Amino acid sequence: MGRNNRYIGVDLGATKTLAVLFDENLAPLGQARVKTPSEKGGEAVLDAILALIAEVCGLYSCDPAALTCIGVAVPAPIDRASGTVIQAPNMGLKDFPMAKRINKAVGVPAFLENDVRAGAWAEYRKGALRGCRNAIAVFVGTGIGGGIIIDGKLLDGSHGHAGEVGHMILQDGGAACGCGQYGCFEALASRTAMAKDAAAAIASGKSPALLEKAGSDFKKLKSSAFEYALAQKDPAVLRIVERSAYWAGVGMANLVNVLDPEAIVLGGGIVARFGSLYRDKAEESMRAHIMPGFVKGVKVLASELGDLSVPTGAAITAKEALDSAAAP
Amino acid sequence: MGRNNRYIGVDLGATKTLAVLFDENLAPLGQARVKTPSEKGGEAVLDAILALIAEVCGLYSCDPAALTCIGVAVPAPIDRASGTVIQAPNMGLKDFPMAKRINKAVGVPAFLENDVRAGAWAEYRKGALRGCRNAIAVFVGTGIGGGIIIDGKLLDGSHGHAGEVGHMILQDGGAACGCGQYGCFEALASRTAMAKDAAAAIASGKSPALLEKAGSDFKKLKSSAFEYALAQKDPAVLRIVERSAYWAGVGMANLVNVLDPEAIVLGGGIVARFGSLYRDKAEESMRAHIMPGFVKGVKVLASELGDLSVPTGAAITAKEALDSAAAP
Numbered sequence: 129m130g131r132n133n134r135y136i137g138v139d140l141g142a143t144k145t146l147a148v149l150f151d152e153n154l155a156p157l158g159q160a161r162v163k164t165p166s167e168k169g170g171e172a173v174l175d176a177i178l179a180l181i182a183e184v185c186g187l188y189s190c191d192p193a194a195l196t197c198i199g200v201a202v203p204a205p206i207d208r209a210s211g212t213v214i215q216a217p218n219m220g221l222k223d224f225p226m227a228k229r230i231n232k233a234v235g236v237p238a239f240l241e242n243d244v245r246a247g248a249w250a251e252y253r254k255g256a257l258r259g260c261r262n263a264i265a266v267f268v269g270t271g272i273g274g275g276i277i278i279d280g281k282l283l284d285g286s287h288g289h290a291g292e293v294g295h296m297i298l299q300d301g302g303a304a305c306g307c308g309q310y311g312c313f314e315a316l317a318s319r320t321a322m323a324k325d326a327a328a329a330i331a332s333g334k335s336p337a338l339l340e341k342a343g344s345d346f347k348k349l350k351s352s353a354f355e356y357a358l359a360q361k362d363p364a365v366l367r368i369v370e371r372s373a374y375w376a377g378v379g380m381a382n383l384v385n386v387l388d389p390e391a392i393v394l395g396g397g398i399v400a401r402f403g404s405l406y407r408d409k410a411e412e413s414m415r416a417h418i419m420p421g422f423v424k425g426v427k428v429l430a431s432e433l434g435d436l437s438v439p440t441g442a443a444i445t446a447k448e449a450l451d452s453a454a455a456p
Numbered sequence: 457m458g459r460n461n462r463y464i465g466v467d468l469g470a471t472k473t474l475a476v477l478f479d480e481n482l483a484p485l486g487q488a489r490v491k492t493p494s495e496k497g498g499e500a501v502l503d504a505i506l507a508l509i510a511e512v513c514g515l516y517s518c519d520p521a522a523l524t525c526i527g528v529a530v531p532a533p534i535d536r537a538s539g540t541v542i543q544a545p546n547m548g549l550k551d552f553p554m555a556k557r558i559n560k561a562v563g564v565p566a567f568l569e570n571d572v573r574a575g576a577w578a579e580y581r582k583g584a585l586r587g588c589r590n591a592i593a594v595f596v597g598t599g600i601g602g603g604i605i606i607d608g609k610l611l612d613g614s615h616g617h618a619g620e621v622g623h624m625i626l627q628d629g630g631a632a633c634g635c636g637q638y639g640c641f642e643a644l645a646s647r648t649a650m651a652k653d654a655a656a657a658i659a660s661g662k663s664p665a666l667l668e669k670a671g672s673d674f675k676k677l678k679s680s681a682f683e684y685a686l687a688q689k690d691p692a693v694l695r696i697v698e699r700s701a702y703w704a705g706v707g708m709a710n711l712v713n714v715l716d717p718e719a720i721v722l723g724g725g726i727v728a729r730f731g732s733l734y735r736d737k738a739e740e741s742m743r744a745h746i747m748p749g750f751v752k753g754v755k756v757l758a759s760e761l762g763d764l765s766v767p768t769g770a771a772i773t774a775k776e777a778l779d780s781a782a783a784p
Contacts (some may be wrong), residue, residue, distance in 0.1 A: 165685070205749065216773065255585060261614070262613055262614045274714075276714070276715075278606055278607075278611065279606075279607075280607075280678020283605075283606065283715070283716075284716070285590055285717065286589070286590045286716050286718040286754075287713055287716055287750075287753045288716070288748075288751060289716040289749060289750060289753075290714065290715055290716040290718075291714065292713040292714065292716075292747055292750075293713070293714055295713045295746075295747050296624075296710040296713055296714060297626055297706055297710055297745060298625055298626070298627075298628055298710065299628045299629070299639075300626055300627045300706055301625075301627070301629055307747060307748075309745060309750075311627075340466075378625055378628055379483055381625065382624040382625055382710065383714065385620040385621070385623045385624055385713065386602075386604070386619065386620065386621055386624060386714065387604075387611070387613055387618055388612070388613020388614050388615055388617040388618040388619075388620075389613065389614055390614040417625060417637060419617075419620055419623050419635060420635075420636075421533060421615075421617060422615075422617060422620075425615045425617075426614075
């Protein structure tokens with residue numbers, strides 16, 4: 129690995145986009161962030177990514193054309209081989225050849241990865257799952273996703289779709305999910321699920337602290353509003369957070385029973401926000417729901433990379449794709 | 457592989473035990489079966505296995521001491537390396553060194569495997585899953601178990617326990633499971649679950665055909681009683697069978713969403729008994745519960761090996777263990 133190798137990992141999100149510059153050891157040198165112009169469509173999103181790449185390179189006097197490669201992690205299904213975003217309607221992307229367009233604009237190889245898969249792989253390579261052979265990462269945020277490490281490899285599945293843990297059904301006939309099913313993990317534990325419960329608590333007058341912060345605007349029920357209400361010792365909100373953690377534990381238990389991993393890292397925006405309050409409750413629920421023989425063998429870990437897990441994974445997977453393309 | 461190599465695979469069950477003699481290509485030559493003396497404890501069970509081995513060898517003029525190896529599949533947790541049955545209370549086995557005892561008695565190498573894992577591996581090597589790289593076998597019988605093939609290998613997990621698919625929670629708070637949880641796949645879809653529903657149908661006078669066959673004796677609610685009642689067009693029993701298949705579909709859907717396999721083979725006693733009536737309903741439910749993007753990519757297959765899947769898998773895993781021990 130050359131001493132001057134530099135990599136960029138981009139975490140493209142529907143609300144904001146983060147680009148991180150990494151050194152030859154994939155350690156972060158610096159970052160730049162921007163509001164994603166999702167409503168302006170694919171070309172605007174691409175332009176924003178290109179501007180961010182230029183910005184973060186500028187901060188470190190690094191010529192973008194001298195980068196070794198660029199990885200972009202996308203919260204959507206992708207075609208890895210062609211570097212195409214298959215469909216991300218909330219950003220106006222459909223069959224969008226993101227990798228080729230970046231490659232053409234910057235002049236260095238570019239690769240795509242799915243965001244939760246990138247995050248899981250980063251925790252395995254550089255974070256909490258280092259040294260594990262079989263492990264799982266579960267990310268709880270607006271949605272719920274995961275990545276599965278088997279025998280030291282990120283599980284692709286037959287069509288590259290493995291790890292849709294958020295759509296495991298944990299309570300058939302339960303809460304409606306965006307996917308059309310009822311009782312999915314995501315419908316029970318995500319930020320979206322919490323916001324629904326919170327709206328009900330506000331409507332029934334049970335959460336004065338949330339009412340004060342969010343009023344009746346469903347969109348204002350963000351993590352910060354929950355955090356504020358928790359600080360006010362709002363009991364309705366404490367129950368909502370604990371309920372999400374309970375379901376996170378059930379989802380993790382299913383994964384442990386099926387896959388028998390050494391460790392699960394529990395990350396994502398919700399977990400980052402509520403920390404050990406959330407993680408401890410989720411672990412307690414997981415241990416209560418797994419087969420007795422599994423209880424001692426599995427660890428629940430906090431994410432070590434936090435916000436950097438996805439861009440780090442984007443850079444690592446890009447580097448690995450480049451290396452394997454160069455291999456004889 | 458020598459031309460005269462012979463293998464025996466034993467399917468040890470709590471009610472009956474089956475031994476099958478295989479030729480050098482792992483094709484079955486013949487079999488012998490006996491009622492398992494479970495209530496008499498471990499030594500009696502071992503003696504029954506040894507007698508069966510002698511019997512099936514006798515039928516084909518094969519000297520037991522000339523067998524290449526013997527594999528025994530056990531419906532219980534095992535320690536593969538030491539060939540020990542960790543715990544099978546229903547057969548009086550606890551820390552029982554089954555492989556060593558058979559090896560000592562017969563004079564040929566013996567190996568243990570878990571029964572559903574053996575069945576899954578046999579379907580991959582010799583049955584419905586031939587040619588797949590990523591696949592799953594789900595067996596629905598008195599209990600529910602599974603085996604997961606990833607990249608052409610049977611998934612062990614970190615402690616050799618992977619594949620406990622029967623204890624995925626599909627309806628938290630639902631029917632009580634023998635494992636102590638509520639709403640496990642096994643508690644909703646196994647023969648045991650069906651028998652509970654049947655008892656309720658009989659008690660409420662809704663299933664005259666089952667009442668005729670089983671009376672009020674819960675133990676008589678076997679697959680044959682269900683089959684009889686179905687032939688009588690008993691609507692309560694049709695609902696019970698369809699309900700089990702529905703839940704089998706939910707369980708399979710969770711596995712597809714997490715693992716993205718090419719195919720699932722659905723086998724086991726219940727599926728064998730009700731055939732395509734059951735399998736079609738289970739597949740319909742699975743397709744209704746998976747993510748839309750997965751629908752086209754996964755096949756649901758019938759077991760090709762049926763009753764022979766477990767003994768075949770026991771013989772194959774034994775042969776492979778022997779080969780890998782002999783490898784430099």
